Amino acid sequence: MDLIVRAFIPPPPLITNCASYIKANLPNLENVMRIRNAKVIDFPYEKFRCTSEEFLVHHDLNEIENLITFKSTSNFEFNESNGFIYEINLGKIEVGNHNTNFKRTNSKVPIKIFDIIESELNHHDIEVIDKSAKQLLIKTKRKLGNLATTSLIEETSVSSFWPEDDESKEFRKIYNHIVMAMHQYSSDESHINSIWIEEVSAGALPPKKEISIIDILREPSLNNNWELWFKKLHEIDSLIDQKNKTFNDIYLTTTDKILLLNKPRGISKLFKKDWVKVWNQIK
Numbered sequence: 001m002d003l004i005v006r007a008f009i010p011p012p013p014l015i016t017n018c019a020s021y022i023k024a025n026l027p028n029l030e031n032v033m034r035i036r037n038a039k040v041i042d043f044p045y046e047k048f049r050c051t052s053e054e055f056l057v058h059h060d061l062n063e064i065e066n067l068i069t070f071k072s073t074s075n076f077e078f079n080e081s082n083g084f085i086y087e088i089n090l091g092k093i094e095v096g097n098h099n100t101n102f103k104r105t106n107s108k109v110p111i112k113i114f115d116i117i118e119s120e121l122n123h124h125d126i127e128v129i130d131k132s133a134k135q136l137l138i139k140t141k142r143k144l145g146n147l148a149t150t151s152l153i154e155e156t157s158v159s160s161f162w163p164e165d166d167e168s169k170e171f172r173k174i175y176n177h178i179v180m181a182m183h184q185y186s187s188d189e190s191h192i193n194s195i196w197i198e199e200v201s202a203g204a205l206p207p208k209k210e211i212s213i214i215d216i217l218r219e220p221s222l223n224n225n226w227e228l229w230f231k232k233l234h235e236i237d238s239l240i241d242q243k244n245k246t247f248n249d250i251y252l253t254t255t256d257k258i259l260l261l262n263k264p265r266g267i268s269k270l271f272k273k274d275w276v277k278v279w280n281q282i283k
Contacts, residue, residue: 003247004053005214005236007221007229009254012283014226019276026233028241032250033275036261040281045256049148051155052253057211061260084143085129085200088117088136088178089150093194099157103222104150105192108133113192116185120178124170137200144171150196154222155255158196171197212247214239221254257282 010018022030041061043052048070055070090113091104114136118128121138130137145168148161163171179194216235220228250261259282264273 001210001212001247002056003212003214003250004056005217005250005252006053007217007254008236008252009257009259009282010221010226010229015280015283018230019279021230021233023276026237028237029233032240033261033279034273035264036250036273036275037264038273038275038278039260039262040278041258041260043253043256043258045152045156049146049152049161051149051151051255052258053213053251054149054151056251056253056258057213061258083127083139083141086138086140086144086197087150087200088138089196089198090117090134090192091194091196092191093158099159100162102150102153102158102194102196104154104196105134107192109192112185113182116181117178117195120174120181123177124174126174140170142170144168144174144197144199147171147198149198152255153196 009015022033041064043055043064045051048055048067050070055064059067059070089104090109091102093100093102095101114131117136121128125141127139128136129139145163145165147163147168148156153161175195175197182193182195214236216232217229220226220232248263252259252261259279
């Protein structure tokens with residue numbers, strides 16, 4: 001089994017402080033990083049339009065250079081010639097610092113908002129095929145473009161991946177009509193004022209192998225709450241102590257970087273690793 005720890009790599013200004021904090025306060029994490037081989041890998045999220053951990057769940061690292069597009073998992077069997085499946089995630093959008101930022105909701109979506117969205121989708125002859133408390137699955141007759149995943153939009157911005165090409169005309173029309181309709185509904189209580197749409201890949205790949213994901217750092221990272229982020233490292237330190245021997249490769253990630261920690265083999269097991277030197281390469 002492999003392990004992915006999401007949002008483990010902080011912004012460059014905190015890299016040095018993080019290494020010092022791990023050495024001083026997190027003995028289990030420090031030990032894991034000291035005994036394993038460490039390697040920093042740049043992840044081209046602009047190319048794949050997904051986050052590094054979304055890629056790792058379905059692909060091996062050696063596929064980064066060879067793959068043209070990213071395929072995620074799908075629970076739906078369908079013929080692409082009969083339509084395309086998309087997921088509509090609902091959340092809050094904020095404008096600031098020349099960027100438009102989106103964060104999906106953690107709360108149940110009011111039925112009224114779902115009704116508004118479904119009404120707009122009906123006008124565009126789009127079928128709703130499934131609905132949960134927080135999202136919709138739809139089927140369209142036309143491809144909406146090469147869209148970024150919702151997780152990547154959250155970690156970067158809508159501005160960074162807003163599609164402007166001809167293939168995305170239908171996406172822009174649907175998106176704008178839905179958001180305009182939502183603004184007519186008072187959503188102050190729910191704090192839901194926008195959406196993001198991502199494709200659920202036809203013929204998608206299943207997870208490449210059994211993977212455990214630790215996700216507790218992502219929320220404070222998205223909120224720039226680094227005090228809480230550092231506190232959460234102690235929870236990871238406890239988990240690593242319990243499970244280190246069960247993991248093959250460990251991936252410490254951020255949107256565009258992966259720190260790979262793999263088990264040493266042969267004579268390399270005898271040598272301590274200078275993980276801080278490798279860690280500082282992340283800058």
